[in-house]
Amino acid sequence: MFKNKEEFKQIFQNNVVSKLGKPLDEVSNEDVYTILSRMLREFAGREWAATNRELRQDQEKQVYYLSLEFLIGRLLGNNLLNMGMLKTVKEGLEDLGISLGEIEEEEADAGLGNGGLGRLAACFLDSLASLGYAGHGCGIRYQYGLFEQKIVDGNQVELPDDWLQKGFEWEVRRADRKVEVRFGGQVETREEDGELYFSTRDYEAVWAVPYDVPVIGYKGSNPDYHINTLRLWSAEPVREMANRNMASGGNYYNYLNYNRSVESISEFLYPDDSHYEGRLLRLKQQYFLCSAGLQSILRTYDKLNLSYDHLPDQIAIHINDTHPTLVIPELMRILMDEKGYGWDAAWDITCRTVSYTNHTILSEALERWPAQMIRELMPRVYMIIDEINTRFCKMLMDKYPDDPDRVAHMAIVYDDQVKMAHLAIAGSHSINGVAALHTDILKEREMRNFYELYPQRFNNKTNGITHRRWLMHANPELCDLISDSIGSRWITHPQELVGILKYSEDAAFQEKAAAIKQHNKQHLASYIEQKYGTVVNTESIFDVQVKRLHAYKRQFLNILHVMYLYNQLKSMPSHDMVPRTFIFGAKAAPGYYLAKSTIKLINTVANVVNNDPDVKDKLNVFFLENYSVSLAEKIIPAADVSEQISTASKEASGTGNMKLMMNGALTIGTMDGANVEMYEMLGDANMFMFGLTADQVMNYYQHGGYNARDIYNSDPRIKEVVDQLVTPGAFAQNSYEFDSLYRSLLDGNDEYFMLKDFDSYAESHVQIEAAYRNQKDWLKRSIHNIAHSGKFSSDRTIGQYASEIWKIHPVNK
Template sequence: MKSLVKVMELSEKSRTASGTREVQRNFIEHLNLTLGKDVKNSTNWDKFYALALLVKDRVVERWLRTQKKYYSKDDIKRVYYLSMEFLIGRLLYNNLLNLKLEDEVKKAIEEIGLNLDDLSELEPDAGLGNGGLGRLAACFLDSIATLGYPGYGYGIRYEYGIFKQVIENGFQKELPDDWLKNGNPWEIERKDRTVKVRFYGRTESYTDDNGNLRFRWVDTTDVLAVPYDTPVIGYGNNVANTLRLWSAKAIHEFDFDNFQRGNYVKSMEAKAIAEAISKVLYPNDAFYAGRELRIKQEYFFVSASLQDIIRRFKAQFGNRFYLFPQKNVIQLNDTHPALAIPELMRILLDEEGLGWEKAWDITTKTFAYTNHTVMPEALEKWEVQLFEKLLPRHLEIIYEINARFLNKVSEMFPGDLNKIRNVSIFEEGNIKQVRMANLSVIGSYSVNGVSRLHTDILKEKVFKDFYEIWPEKFNNKTNGITQRRWLLQCNPELSKLITEAIGDSWILDLERLKDLENFVEDKTFLEKFYEIKHANKKKLAKYVEEHLDISLDPYSIFDVQIKRLHEYKRQLLNVMHIIYLYNLLKENPSLDIHPRTFIFGAKAAPGYKMAKLIIKLINSVADVVNKDPLINKKLKVVFIPNYNVSLAEKIIPAANVSEQISTAGKEASGTGNMKLALNGALTIGTLDGANVEIKERVGDENIFIFGLTAEQVYRMKESQLYNPYDIYNSNEQIRKILNMINEGYFNPENPDLFKDIFQSILFGINGGQPDEYMLLADFDSYKNTQKKIDALYREKYEWNKKALLNVARVGVFSSDRTIKEYAENIWKTKTV
């Protein structure tokens, strides 16, 4: 093995050579000259950092060329993707793969005694997101760059992620996710692009030189927004786009007078208040200060982003704002960035001097809105009182937008007060609120759902009144995932097998996977396919053993449910089925069931009491099951803490069964369902979200569908005939499961702990409906469908055929396809 010292003694000729030697030379340069370390005193983190920097050099080279290209062309239309979350995961492997440098770099550092996999494991997951919304945004950025569209992501550079989850005595505990504590090698601070963001204050009117009534926002409290850029590299095409994240800083971070008087805490107060804005992803909004901070975050990043977008536009086109919608499109990823609509109006009216009609025409031709939820309680609303205090000028603009819009609605539907009430931006009541979804629909030229079923529900229920006004605005863009990360990167052995069989064109055209159908009767190929899955299961089992001290049987069925913990996603239904199996085995330990390992990964929002209680129940059931020698050879339950992108990359390739069991009509799309199917897991799911389209693609016989449809759920709730207590009384198995939960079987030291779960299902809790998410209505169907999985898994050949057909037929769910549809149908932009 060559030492690092010897590499430093390379000849001048080899120092300028390309390939392995060049990588080694760059590595040593960054270790020495950037980090100030020599070989002997450098830590493993130093080595990772130096390696990341040499990869970044190659990314930045492409990035600078790409940006120069964009500025050299006046006929391009830039796409700006505004999102509160970008769950980008680790970037070392991702960048190496997209640069096609993995083999070269791996060989170079192996020659000097280092291991690429070991170093990559040191990289923390970027704490920039929580769940599907953020992961989708990251996939979209990858596809935008890979397809060569001029695109930019805008968000917040959170100092701490949502939280680091640890499990103590079965309970979720939240610790700070200090992902930036050792620095971030991928970002570049852009102090020269710092902008000022204003809050509070008041408005005043005045007459301009032309006699027009104008408004000023004055006496504001200002914060600096400092941008940090992360290049986003496309796969194999030398395109590098930009993810620009804003960090909040005080204008005057230090009050010297207070310090001199001994008021040391007071001297730093402005800094603390300002920096709180970008401190934590999703601060708890269960109290007033938390809600105020959430709105501050949302306005902070959209104001900074719009100032940046307008600066870039004016650098090329001056004040010709009539060109603005031709050169820019701003996609709102859910309602979090909806304040961009009144902010653009404010800038155009108050700073650029445009009239209302021109400003509104520009605004409504610039914004497009993606909705991500059908649940009314999840549609964002904020108190008018908060707006009045925090953003007084924006509230005036929103009132004007609403008044003009409602006048038009009154003309279209005279006397229809119901419609006017439903489409108004303001919701009247004890506390008057601003409805951000209504603002988003009114201010955008396109409104899209993220699966066909979801979009139908938007048209027919959630935004029915808007759809009657603007049917042409509504369209569907079924979500997708990037195959570069979710197959090529996370499952290299399966990727290699696929490429050997059909070539590598699938990396850029995932629908080419359909060629794998030629191998579904090939027993040799299916055996290799099985062995890869088994090897991935062994890797996951090793991880669980090392981190949780739980031994897993890789020959058991790995049954996986990994997603945010929310009642509608029905982790509780999964747990009820586990208890059902446990009861069967307690009654008959020799019962013939195939060994099954149930794997959970989920975070619950810190203020979501019921979700956190379900996590405790999962862990309590796991504790009982895993310690019972009569049971644990056939059943194991594992809750893997701190679920994130990197853990998903380990779990997904190992999964046999993908649990997609949300109450029908509740999940907008899902992308975990796509990732798991792409890696050869069979789905058990309801006809919800993108499950509907996955079923159509893979075939009824290659997916396990159960339960009520969205329409059946809706009808049962509307009729108010559904009574879960009747099912409890008539179904002995369900009654036993719920009684065990209620009476403390799984938590004897505190037998009342899970009573709220029992109460919520049978009687409702805190004013909610009994069994709001229809667990008892779907339980028997779910249980019986699980029996089909048990039977099929014993037929190894048939199972592997179906698993391979899932891989072969889900190519349509690539984010490349989704982004092409956005570009062609919504953004009207072209590749450069």
């Protein structure tokens, strides 16, 4: 694209004049972002086309990763990094008086995901492209993201996340590749020569129009980029259908209702499912994704002119959690109704093509859909699901003739509910968990019956994160320090980060690492001061908990402990405490009352603490609104302490723990999710572990024996902070403001064992403070965390998926 900084400046200035008709001194930051991103996309387009051409010519097996979420964040900086142009462009813009950092702020975070599920999918796409695999994403192009979070009087307020308001420079609309998705109608059956044939009439059709986003792999020393595709589907009306309805007696308002119904499919990420219409829309989204994605995949396969007997040899379809599970009956429908396959052959092809990742054991997250809803929305698909269930249950009855309870428990359709996880397991050749502990819980407890039936299908693939975004782009000074010390080979072989262990006690290396951390803390403090008008003590411990707000993640435990620290300081003003700054970032689901009450509590405590002259030099609390990928890139490099404190057994893996570890934060955590595997490498010397184990938690759930009131009555620290929730005074303005939180602990018997773990949690914080006082030792521990984080690169995870599940290999360009 350009060989050096001077050539970049010339090309850039020419584009400004030719595209905008403005001199350089009149362009805005938005103008610069638009010109720069279009330059990169146009240049990448040639390599994108070359990648697709070579995949077709070489007939490489391709994997398609279906997910309702892709939390890709901003792309300008990440694409510059992967294209090897970041330094050249940054310096060239500086010569022109332009800050690349300010330009990156002009890009909206893509509203395509919510939390860890979507961010994992984004990391996987980055690794697939960077490692040279033929692997593509398939999702929905939501017009609005989850919501834009504002904090008003301490409360979360949800505003529309209109992320497409200024367009999305990285996408390409492919109207010529649209496909038709059909809902409703009546299934007609006819028999010819002893064979049954099925067709559907009176259906409602919508267009699924693809918008393609290039996924640019890291170039490194390669002569070319490998560029895969994230295909996002947008729902649009079928005008011919609307016109036919009008011609057959429909009216203008029916036409408008049809248009509105269609547009709603791709309008919102996670529509409100607290009522029937919202649940129906969410199910509609899932089928829309599966049907459109599958039609597109098979259209590509058809160009190979191969029998569908070979589909599993050329195509791997992976479903990210249960949301895309309908791809299983949809593939069966196409194979039988359109390709002429019988049931047994179609089922064999389907099972060998599809694989499934389970992301949760939380009962509320294991999807179940009313059978009648599926029957009405996609009648032919429901017939296939029902037949899958019938055959599956017959097989179970033959295998376990004396165990009807097992058959009922494992059924795909039972009590007028379709269990999507059961369907995903039955119709996939691989089922994986996302951390060793999570997979063991699946096999030994939650999915034990299925594991006994299909032991060869179950496997573990511990999650990972792309070090390109979360270390190289988010923390470039640390990246440079590592490369200056051990060379740059770690960038393409991240497990070689372990090489910096030899510098863990090196005074010069420690000094440089400390200076980088301090610079990152000052950068975050400047952001907080600019946005909230509050000065942050950058000499304090930055203690960070940033993740989705959910009771099992226990932000509530964290803020109860902050209340306890405040009480300590108020009762002992001379208490010698290392200054602490607690930083929270999280969104709560709009209908999740307890989670929103926790946000209110955090902000209430922050308001009290930050305005109390007795403690403000020692204790501060900040809730940073509208947590996002771009905000995480500011917070994570600045963190000293990483809060990973979920109730043991509840967090499938976690990936925030990995990002913070990679940037040198020390973890305080439970033996949950991937924390366990981090601990196996780091040990007590480099992590602060506390609380119940997964076995102890599940034993309490199974056998009882836990009484939260006993702990409340026996521990004065706990009693004081819990009572403060409902006693007007230090925090609560009245007795009912936080009554729901109070009752969840005592009347609800503390479902997530926050009071049980409080003592060991508080003791771990005492250990953190003591460790931080010895900065040389703290830096040694921090370097150990960075060194061992290479195992948690998504490059390692994707390599395992590729070789063990998808059976694909890197494409040689």
